Amino acid sequence: MEKMILPGEIVWEREVNASGTYLHEGKTYATVMGMMREEKFIPLEMAYKPKAGDNVVGIVTEERRAGYSTDLNLPYNGMVPTRKVRIYLELGGMIYGKITFVDEVGNVDIGEVDKLPPGKIITVPPSKVPRIIGKKSSMLNQIREKSGCSIFVGNNGYIWIGTRGNVPLVLKTVRLIIDNAHTSGLTDVVAKYLEDNK
Amino acid sequence: MILMGEELRELVLQGIQREMLSNMLAQGKRLDEREKNDYRKVSVQKGVLTTAEGSALAQIGDSKVLCSVKFGEMTPFADRPTEGVFMVMAEFLPLASPVFEPGPPSPESIELARVVDRGIRSAEVIDTKSMFIEEGKVLAIFIDLYVMDHGGNLTDAAALAAAAALSDTKVPKVVDGKIVRGDYVGPLNIPDKPLTCTFIKVGDHLLLDPIREEERAAECQLTVGTVDGYVVCMQKSGAGSLKKSEVMECIDVALRKGNDLRDLI
Amino acid sequence: MVGSPAPDKPVLFQDGKRLDGRALDELRPLKIVAGVLKEADGSAYVEWGGNKVICGVYGPRECIPKHDANPYKALMKCRYTMSPFASLEEHGRSGPNRRSTEISKVIREAFDTVVMTGEYPKTQIDIYVDVLQAEGGTRIAAIAAATVALANAGLPMTDMISGVAVGKADGQLVVDLGKSEDNFGESDMPIAFKHRSKEIVLMQMDGKLTAEELSANIDAAIEGAEKVYALQAEALRKSYNVSEQQEFRM
Numbered sequence: 001m002e003k004m005i006l007p008g009e010i011v012w013e014r015e016v017n018a019s020g021t022y023l024h025e026g027k028t029y030a031t032v033m034g035m036m037r038e039e040k041f042i043p044l045e046m047a048y049k050p051k052a053g054d055n056v057v058g059i060v061t062e063e064r065r066a067g068y069s070t071d072l073n074l075p076y077n078g079m080v081p082t083r084k085v086r087i088y089l090e091l092g093g094m095i096y097g098k099i100t101f102v103d104e105v106g107n108v109d110i111g112e113v114d115k116l117p118p119g120k121i122i123t124v125p126p127s128k129v130p131r132i133i134g135k136k137s138s139m140l141n142q143i144r145e146k147s148g149c150s151i152f153v154g155n156n157g158y159i160w161i162g163t164r165g166n167v168p169l170v171l172k173t174v175r176l177i178i179d180n181a182h183t184s185g186l187t188d189v190v191a192k193y194l195e196d197n198k
Numbered sequence: 199m200i201l202m203g204e205e206l207r208e209l210v211l212q213g214i215q216r217e218m219l220s221n222m223l224a225q226g227k228r229l230d231e232r233e234k235n236d237y238r239k240v241s242v243q244k245g246v247l248t249t250a251e252g253s254a255l256a257q258i259g260d261s262k263v264l265c266s267v268k269f270g271e272m273t274p275f276a277d278r279p280t281e282g283v284f285m286v287m288a289e290f291l292p293l294a295s296p297v298f299e300p301g302p303p304s305p306e307s308i309e310l311a312r313v314v315d316r317g318i319r320s321a322e323v324i325d326t327k328s329m330f331i332e333e334g335k336v337l338a339i340f341i342d343l344y345v346m347d348h349g350g351n352l353t354d355a356a357a358l359a360a361a362a363a364l365s366d367t368k369v370p371k372v373v374d375g376k377i378v379r380g381d382y383v384g385p386l387n388i389p390d391k392p393l394t395c396t397f398i399k400v401g402d403h404l405l406l407d408p409i410r411e412e413e414r415a416a417e418c419q420l421t422v423g424t425v426d427g428y429v430v431c432m433q434k435s436g437a438g439s440l441k442k443s444e445v446m447e448c449i450d451v452a453l454r455k456g457n458d459l460r461d462l463i
Numbered sequence: 464m465v466g467s468p469a470p471d472k473p474v475l476f477q478d479g480k481r482l483d484g485r486a487l488d489e490l491r492p493l494k495i496v497a498g499v500l501k502e503a504d505g506s507a508y509v510e511w512g513g514n515k516v517i518c519g520v521y522g523p524r525e526c527i528p529k530h531d532a533n534p535y536k537a538l539m540k541c542r543y544t545m546s547p548f549a550s551l552e553e554h555g556r557s558g559p560n561r562r563s564t565e566i567s568k569v570i571r572e573a574f575d576t577v578v579m580t581g582e583y584p585k586t587q588i589d590i591y592v593d594v595l596q597a598e599g600g601t602r603i604a605a606i607a608a609a610t611v612a613l614a615n616a617g618l619p620m621t622d623m624i625s626g627v628a629v630g631k632a633d634g635q636l637v638v639d640l641g642k643s644e645d646n647f648g649e650s651d652m653p654i655a656f657k658h659r660s661k662e663i664v665l666m667q668m669d670g671k672l673t674a675e676e677l678s679a680n681i682d683a684a685i686e687g688a689e690k691v692y693a694l695q696a697e698a699l700r701k702s703y704n705v706s707e708q709q710e711f712r713m
Binding site: 104125182 | 658700
């Protein structure tokens with residue numbers, strides 16, 4: 001039984017640490033819209049907070065002494081420290097990397113950086129990214145296979161798509177996933193969609 | 199006050215989009231799979247404001263522009279003492295896009311208002327000579343364009359909203375030199391509906407009705423305003439250049455497509 | 464507003480009914496739609512009686528100017544404006560004025576209470592509300608829209624905010640003042656509450672009431688706000704029903 005919960009509504013009558021909730025006087029309340037599914041609270045819509053370990057796609061915006069300032073679709077730029085990275089990045093170049101460090105004021109460091117060739121960058125709501133990737137990348141892999149496109153998905157909501165392959169199909173499929181992110185059986189729906197439209 | 203982050207990002211994205219779009223166009227595809235002279239989904243809703251004498255909401259794809267037409271009383275221009283006046287103002291609401299900031303009108307919003315104004319003025323659809331009230335007082339028509347969502351090609355959505363709003367407009371009664379709100383003489387008769395068709399140039403390609411990403415990738419842009427059978431205004435904007443043949447091609451498409459849009463009002 | 468009655472003051476209450484036929488605690492027709500704009504991070508559109516209000520929310524986003532940024536939390540900013548065509552009367556001027564500046568401030572302060580700004584230090588959150596058409600109670604309609612827009616944007620809040628304007632017209636305590644009641648009544652008080660705790664986050668009163676009348680007004684407002692909340696909740700639920708998603712219509 002699925003139930004939609006609004007910000008400020010009670011989720012559990014006891015204190016539970018879960019994403020998208022806060023604790024108050026022994027109870028747990030929702031901070032964002034979410035769904036209760038099998039005793040788990042799943043936030044439907046959440047403004048992204050970067051954390052170490054997240055994979056990100058970024059666009060290099062500036063070369064500084066400390067490193068490359070990178071646009072991550074966030075209010076603060078990410079930084080690729082030059083001392084950690086032995087590649088040369090150009091302004092406007094795209095990268096795929098992992099967040100190594102986030103401090104209390106939101107400065108983000110990125111490591112394990114791969115340079116991405118020219119391609120298309122689209123923005124999706126970060127809360128929908130897990131659905132686009134799927135369990136063990138199952139969703140993402142079927143999109144890659146059926147479209148023939150190279151795709152990298154960042155937890156920050158940037159998706160890089162290579163120029164070769166059926167790019168419009170990827171765009172439409174991502175749109176389909178975002179519109180139906182909260183429904184179950186989505187993987188099968190997408191499989192059929194990809195098959196019908198490839 | 200400049201949004202450094204957004205501006206910088208826009209510049210960087212511009213470079214990426216241009217390359218991407220050129221690649222796709224070489225394969226004969228637009229980003230959203232439209233043909234080069236196709237409009238996105240267009241819809242018009244008239245009479246959406248009860249506080250205005252005329253109004254319309256126009257949507258092209260995700261772009262949404264609201265137009266309000268309101269009457270007022272004004273002193274006429276000294277050189278045309280018996281003629282009414284009309285003015286077109288545009289407001290790019292900050293809620294419409296992350297790149298719009300609150301504050302005085304930007305050059306883009308002023309340009310849009312003036313282009314729409316030019317189309318209406320050249321087409322002579324508002325009979326200013328019939329707007330005289332008494333000595334020193336004439337009717338004024340305020341056409342306000344409120345941009346509420348920026349999905350690309352705001353100009354065509356704005357011109358469409360304006361033409362629809364004008365066709366929705368009722369002329370208020372004037373008693374003892376004053377407008378009586380809510381009491382009408384009849385519809386504002388407009389003999390034609392000026393609309394615009396906007397194209398962007400990317401390499402050798404001319405695309406009608408650009409979406410936001412296509413606008414970013416564009417070298418320059420051409421807006422052609424038409425009424426049935428005539429061009430009533432043109433505006434080239436952006437840094438690039440156009441060949442005469444390209445302009446003539448756009449005019450040809452605009453004369454046809456303008457009529458398609460007019461049918462929706 | 465309040466003061467000596469204007470010469471053409473209408474009768475506001477007669478035969479148990481208000482000027483527009485409503486009961487004392489009845490709200491005007493209210494419609495709320497969530498997620499109507501594509502570009503904004505969150506949005507909502509509200510039609511309340513003759514009011515038409517659109518709200519778009521952006522955030523968290525970069526704080527401009529940088530030196531304003533707070534190292535511990537996001538800065539809430541709110542811009543409420545009335546369009547030049549919002550009133551049936553004269554075409555107005557666009558841009559902020561003293562009234563809209565004050566309203567922007569009290570709305571911002573209301574949301575500062577519930578939005579968990581500590582989650583996004585050094586950033587700003589922008590609430591933009593534009594009144595397209597006005598008929599009394601626009602700031603309350605703005606609050607209804609902004610709450611839905613913030614939830615639509617996924618910005619964390621400890622509670623949702625709902626409000627209503629209450630007052631006194633022709634000797635009767637009324638809920639959700641219409642335009643004439645606003646202009647000619649004896650008291651007007653827009654008031655908004657945190658839904659769960661019923662704590663007051665916005666309140667501006669003018670007029671002349673006894674303490675008992677004020678107390679009754681606040682109680683009536685709490686009930687009125689509940690009705691608004693139900694519609695805000697419905698709007699948010701509907702925004703997830705793909706089959707219910709239609710094109711934006713005013």
